[in-house]
Amino acid sequence: MTIGDARIRIPDRITRGDVIIVNAIVSHPMDTGFFRTADGQPIPAFFIKDVVVTYGGEQVARFEWTSGVSKDPIVSFTLKADKEAPLTMIWTDNKGGVYQQTANVAFASA
Amino acid sequence: MATSQSSSRRSFLRSCLLAGAGLVGSGGLVKGERLLAYSGLAGDPGDPEVPNAEVAKILKDLFGDRPIRKGHMSLDMPLVAEDGRIVPVIIESDLPMTPDQYVKVVHLIVDHNPDPHLAAYHLTPALGSVAIQTRIKMKRTTWVRAILETSSGDVWAAYAHVNVSLNGCG
Numbered sequence: 001m002t003i004g005d006a007r008i009r010i011p012d013r014i015t016r017g018d019v020i021i022v023n024a025i026v027s028h029p030m031d032t033g034f035f036r037t038a039d040g041q042p043i044p045a046f047f048i049k050d051v052v053v054t055y056g057g058e059q060v061a062r063f064e065w066t067s068g069v070s071k072d073p074i075v076s077f078t079l080k081a082d083k084e085a086p087l088t089m090i091w092t093d094n095k096g097g098v099y100q101q102t103a104n105v106a107f108a109s110a
Numbered sequence: 111m112a113t114s115q116s117s118s119r120r121s122f123l124r125s126c127l128l129a130g131a132g133l134v135g136s137g138g139l140v141k142g143e144r145l146l147a148y149s150g151l152a153g154d155p156g157d158p159e160v161p162n163a164e165v166a167k168i169l170k171d172l173f174g175d176r177p178i179r180k181g182h183m184s185l186d187m188p189l190v191a192e193d194g195r196i197v198p199v200i201i202e203s204d205l206p207m208t209p210d211q212y213v214k215v216v217h218l219i220v221d222h223n224p225d226p227h228l229a230a231y232h233l234t235p236a237l238g239s240v241a242i243q244t245r246i247k248m249k250r251t252t253w254v255r256a257i258l259e260t261s262s263g264d265v266w267a268a269y270a271h272v273n274v275s276l277n278g279c280g
Contacts, residue, residue, distance in 0.1 A: 019239055033182035061233055061237060066225045066228055066229065066248060068220065068229070069229060069247070070195060070244075074244060077233075077243075078236060
């Protein structure tokens with residue numbers, strides 16, 4: 001995976017009104033700035049600092065992160081699936097990199 | 111049988127404590143106070159240590175003088191983290207997520223990390239519940255604090271003590 005590759009996993013079958021679990025991962029080194037390379041060069045801090053979650057265009061959550069979150073950060077949270085709409089996550093790092101992924105919340109036909 | 115064993119163990123422990131208190135009594139008041147804390151007379155054993163200056167400032171900036179009470183919150187972390195680079199965290203709360211009463215934000219604070227205020231999760235009622243999982247880095251053995259703030263300004267917390275074998279922060 002290259003930096004910024006992201007995946008969002010939601011359940012296959014969703015019924016309207018379910019509180020579903022959303023799992024998300026983004027590929028990122030999350031460098032703290034405290035480490036050095038093998039030949040002694042400092043590795044500058046490079047980490048995701050902001051995550052915005054929107055559902056049907058409406059912001060439902062925002063996470064503020066530091067380099068204390070592990071490499072290739074995962075986050076899971078719940079969502080009340082009350083409409084068929086895209087769930088979008090946007091990760092922003094401290095060097096201005098913006099990474100985006102979307103999962104479509106759709107209800108299983110009865 | 112079991113009862114008499116445990117009661118004799120208890121009285122043994124109590125006499126040890128008293129003997130210890132007598133020994134350090136001459137050593138000064140400070141040591142005596144620490145002994146009281148260990149014996150459980152002051153506070154719950156699940157209470158974290160008094161925050162260091164940096165953490166105290168973070169708590170003050172976030173919550174001002176509002177009391178930080180324990181409850182309505184669970185923080186699930188391993189007792190021992192072999193690799194401080196990847197320490198799993200599960201945060202849950204039983205508080206409602208309705209438009210007029212919900213959990214506004216959850217703060218994750220790791221006392222002895224270089225940047226103790228590790229993450230803040232801003233939530234809305236659209237999430238339906240509070241159940242967050244992630245993985246964090248930890249520098250060394252310390253307390254972790256998960257503290258939430260509700261839409262009405264109440265502050266609730268849960269604490270976990272994690273033994274870290276391998277420094278994950280460099």
